[in-house]
Amino acid sequence: MEGFDLPSKLLSALRAAADTVRGHDFIQCYSHFDADGITAAAIISRPYSAKGRSSA
Known part of the structure; x- marks a missing residue:
């Protein structure tokens, strides 16, 4: 993500x-x-739905 510095541990979890x-x-x-x-x-x-998958 441009302009954002996320902590490495958070980025890894995401x-x-x-x-x-x-x-x-x-x-x-x-x-x-x-x-x-x-x-x-x-x-x-x-x-998720934009990729043609379903969600509920």
Whole structure:
């Protein structure tokens, strides 16, 4: 990411999480049933569904 200096431990954890998600065709996203929870779930699931995979 340009302009951001993430700590190496955080960057490593994010890469591991991304690799785990990429290895599956379906993910299940849980959120609170309020404005910020629904928004967060939409943000999290958007890149996954853009790749033609399903999320719930």
